[in-house]
Amino acid sequence: MNAELGQEHAAEPVLEARDLVKHFPVQRGIVFKRTVGHVQAVDGVDLELHAGKTLGVVGESGCGKSTLAKLLVGLEPPTSGSINLLGQEIGNLPQRKIRPHRRDIQLVFQDPYTSLNPRMTVGDIVAEPFAIHPGVVPKDKVTAEVKELLDLVGLSPDHVNRYPHQFSGGQRQRIGIARALALRPQILVCDEPVSALDVSIQGQVINLLERLRDELGLAYVFIAHDLSVVRHIADEVAVMYLGKIVERGTAAEIYDHPRHPYTQALLSAVPVPDPELRGRREEIILQGDVPSPINPPSGCRFRTRCWKATERCAEEVPSLDVGDNGTRPPVSHHHPNQPEGSTHPTACFYAEEKDVTHAVK
Amino acid sequence: MSELTAPKPEPDTAQSSLWKDAFRTMRRRPDVIIASLIMLFVFTMAAFPTLFTDKSPTRCIGSDARERPDTWFTGEHPLGTDQFGCDFAATLVHGTRPTITLALSVMIVAVLIGMVTGILAGYYGGVIDAIISRAVDVFIVVPLMLGAILLLSLFRGRGAPDNLFETVAPPAIALAIFGWMEFTRYTRAATIETKNLDYVTAARCLGAKDRRIMFKHILPNAIIPVTAVIPTTLGSIIVAESALAVLGIGVQPPATSWGVLLSNGTQWAAGGYIYLFGIPLLLLILTVFSFATFGDALRDALDPKLR
Numbered sequence: 161m162n163a164e165l166g167q168e169h170a171a172e173p174v175l176e177a178r179d180l181v182k183h184f185p186v187q188r189g190i191v192f193k194r195t196v197g198h199v200q201a202v203d204g205v206d207l208e209l210h211a212g213k214t215l216g217v218v219g220e221s222g223c224g225k226s227t228l229a230k231l232l233v234g235l236e237p238p239t240s241g242s243i244n245l246l247g248q249e250i251g252n253l254p255q256r257k258i259r260p261h262r263r264d265i266q267l268v269f270q271d272p273y274t275s276l277n278p279r280m281t282v283g284d285i286v287a288e289p290f291a292i293h294p295g296v297v298p299k300d301k302v303t304a305e306v307k308e309l310l311d312l313v314g315l316s317p318d319h320v321n322r323y324p325h326q327f328s329g330g331q332r333q334r335i336g337i338a339r340a341l342a343l344r345p346q347i348l349v350c351d352e353p354v355s356a357l358d359v360s361i362q363g364q365v366i367n368l369l370e371r372l373r374d375e376l377g378l379a380y381v382f383i384a385h386d387l388s389v390v391r392h393i394a395d396e397v398a399v400m401y402l403g404k405i406v407e408r409g410t411a412a413e414i415y416d417h418p419r420h421p422y423t424q425a426l427l428s429a430v431p432v433p434d435p436e437l438r439g440r441r442e443e444i445i446l447q448g449d450v451p452s453p454i455n456p457p458s459g460c461r462f463r464t465r466c467w468k469a470t471e472r473c474a475e476e477v478p479s480l481d482v483g484d485n486g487t488r489p490p491v492s493h494h495h496p497n498q499p500e501g502s503t504h505p506t507a508c509f510y511a512e513e514k515d516v517t518h519a520v521k
Numbered sequence: 522m523s524e525l526t527a528p529k530p531e532p533d534t535a536q537s538s539l540w541k542d543a544f545r546t547m548r549r550r551p552d553v554i555i556a557s558l559i560m561l562f563v564f565t566m567a568a569f570p571t572l573f574t575d576k577s578p579t580r581c582i583g584s585d586a587r588e589r590p591d592t593w594f595t596g597e598h599p600l601g602t603d604q605f606g607c608d609f610a611a612t613l614v615h616g617t618r619p620t621i622t623l624a625l626s627v628m629i630v631a632v633l634i635g636m637v638t639g640i641l642a643g644y645y646g647g648v649i650d651a652i653i654s655r656a657v658d659v660f661i662v663v664p665l666m667l668g669a670i671l672l673l674s675l676f677r678g679r680g681a682p683d684n685l686f687e688t689v690a691p692p693a694i695a696l697a698i699f700g701w702m703e704f705t706r707y708t709r710a711a712t713i714e715t716k717n718l719d720y721v722t723a724a725r726c727l728g729a730k731d732r733r734i735m736f737k738h739i740l741p742n743a744i745i746p747v748t749a750v751i752p753t754t755l756g757s758i759i760v761a762e763s764a765l766a767v768l769g770i771g772v773q774p775p776a777t778s779w780g781v782l783l784s785n786g787t788q789w790a791a792g793g794y795i796y797l798f799g800i801p802l803l804l805l806i807l808t809v810f811s812f813a814t815f816g817d818a819l820r821d822a823l824d825p826k827l828r
Contacts, residue, residue, distance in 0.1 A: 233726055262728040275719035278825060279539050279741045288737075289727045321537040323825035339723065 172247065174379050175209040175232065175265070175347050180241035180251075182227050186454060197454045201227040203403035204241070206480070207381075209347065214373065214380040216394030216411070218387055218426070222450060224403040225383045226270075229351040232381060233267045234258040246346065263293060266340035270352040272332035276324040282335055283320030286310065289342035296343060309338040314368060330361035334368065341372070349381045354389060366393055387430050391415050399423045402453055402461040408480060409504030419504070419511040422462050428516040442516060460508070468510045480505035539741060543822035553818045556811035563808050567621040570614045578615040578777065581607035603785070603797060613801060616777040623689045623696075623778065624758045630697040631754070632747060635704020640735050640743060642705065643712025654709070657702045665761065669695040673770035688776040692765050696758055703754070707746035715742045741823055748820045752813035759805055779805055 183198035201224045209215045219225050230236040232243060234250055243251035250261050269275035276285055286306045290297050297305050307317035313334040324332055333353060340348055350369065354362040370393060372378055384390050390397060390411075397414040399407040399422065407420040418424045425444040432441060446465045451457055460478050463469040547553045566573055581602075603609050642653035660668075672695045712735075715721060721738050729737075763780025765771030772778045779801045786798030821827045 259728040267726045269719050277720040292729050325826050
């Protein structure tokens with residue numbers, strides 16, 4: 161798997177973010193507003209997405225995942241940094257000029273109950289992209305195109321005249337996906353697309369997303385807090401903590417060879433499906449809460465909750481490269497699955513692999 | 522696409538939309554049908570008063586004053602005569618046109634101003650919101666009567682109005698200027714509530730322009746509180762106009778309105794001439810009721826969940 165990844169990096173990424181920063185000003189006062197601080201929602205995120213691949217972004221609530229999604233689709237202008245979409249810079253464009261690029265990147269929402277206008281028929285909802293971009297499909301073919309889209313996401317094309325409240329959560333999410341796909345984007349940013357659904361429905365929607373990726377050659381940025389869902393769908397995984405990516409690697413690297421203490425803590429919290437093995441795995445319980453993003457800790461942002469933290473962590477900000485200085489030898493192409501081989505980027509001075517996923521008898 | 526060819530008929534079943542579906546639902550409700558019939562009756566009276574009476578409201582014979590309508594709907598004076606001996610049915614029927622024109626034009630202007638300012642204030646926020654909201658505050662503190670009196674004193678010098686526009690325009694302008702704030706506030710609140718919903722974000726993400734978002738996504742939500750206040754406002758406009766008429770700055774004689782009849786009727790109602798007060802009141806109540814029913818049904822019809 162690692163070897164395969166090495167070759168893909170030669171191709172140009174479809175979506176690339178460099179040093180992406182989003183700070184929201186915190187203002188006080190009613191008439192004369194003064195800025196008293198900034199919420200550092202996203203603070204220096206780099207990511208790359210290749211055609212047909214899925215990048216999973218995991219992290220706990222409030223770590224900036226949703227803000228990252230909004231930045232990537234151009235709903236929020238970044239404070240600084242660049243977003244490169246299909247070779248074109250969109251990070252610094254005004255809203256008006258982003259409009260043509262919106263056809264290439266679309267967003268799938270978390271909550272299917274609020275993301276569809278309750279007063280529009282399904283036909284109108286799915287046809288709205290064509291109404292906004294009139295050149296895409298000739299007017300007389302819109303109805304046929306809408307029906308085709310509904311068919312593509314596994315809904316009956318006869319449902320065009322129904323309203324969203326007549327559908328279940330999973331079906332609504334399919335409608336949302338059909339709307340996002342209408343303009344034939346190359347990239348879908350999925351912001352927790354299944355976390356509002358029943359577990360039994362989650363699988364169906366995930367399978368639909370996988371099928372669409374293979375059929376249409378889509379690339380996904382898949383944001384979730386459910387680690388097992390991400391593991392299932394993602395090729396590469398980025399772990400976020402308080403606006404920064406702390407570890408990045410292939411799904412196998414992250415899940416089987418986590419190196420950052422935060423990743424290890426996250427993974428150790430995933431429930432073990434086998435009752436026999438429950439309790440036989442080391443569980444890392446983090447102390448304290450996530451610090452405020454208005455006033456994040458100096459140096460490494462995780463240090464306030466980390467059991468490995470030293471003075472160095474408070475003084476220096478670890479970049480994703482520092483973890484590479486670990487003691488492990490570099491990966492060899494002859495033994496791609498060798499457990500010792502993982503040196504994927506980790507933003508920790510004391511990165512060390514620790515198996516927290518597998519419980520042993 | 523060529524514009525010269527006639528549009529081909531839809532091969533599939535017609536695509537339904539919110540407004541089409543709403544209309545279809547409303548058509549089936551009996552209360553809507555009754556309300557529509559009342560509205561039709563009132564509007565016909567306003568448009569063609571001669572269909573309902575052959576008397577002139579200005580031909581008054583003093584010796585016939587205050588004849589009770591003993592014959593009810595037939596005879597010389599179907600609804601009796603008023604305190605000056607004018608045929609009451611004719612007065613009432615001829616008063617409908619100024620009343621309805623005034624009430625509807627005030628309503629339409631106030632709703633339009635209110636919804637436009639409310640959506641702009643709620644959607645853009647910031648400076649635009651500050652300006653509009655402060656303007657609303659200013660207009661709310663000026664009492665309607667005081668403002669209307671001040672404003673209408675500008676029209677004092679005019680002679681007797683000889684057409685509908687001159688009769689209705691001054692009170693209509695005065696009432697509209699002091700009547701739009703309520704709609705602005707309701708619309709602004711609904712807009713603020715709606716604009717951060719996911720489906721609005723989805724539309725923005727698709728590249729929808731502000732205008733599209735405001736009309737397609739926010740307006741249907743903003744209409745709901747407005748439909749609820751329209752009928753009651755309609756009644757209060759008619760009553761407020763009568764107050765202006767008492768002060769001599771409303772609809773000027775010889776033209777008359779339901780409001781004027783109501784305020785005149787109150788003086789005689791206690792003396793046994795209850796019809797002078799009761800009949801215009803009944804008409805007013807029926808009209809307000811039909812608008813209320815219609816607005817209520819429209820609100821339900823615009824909410825797919827209640828259909």
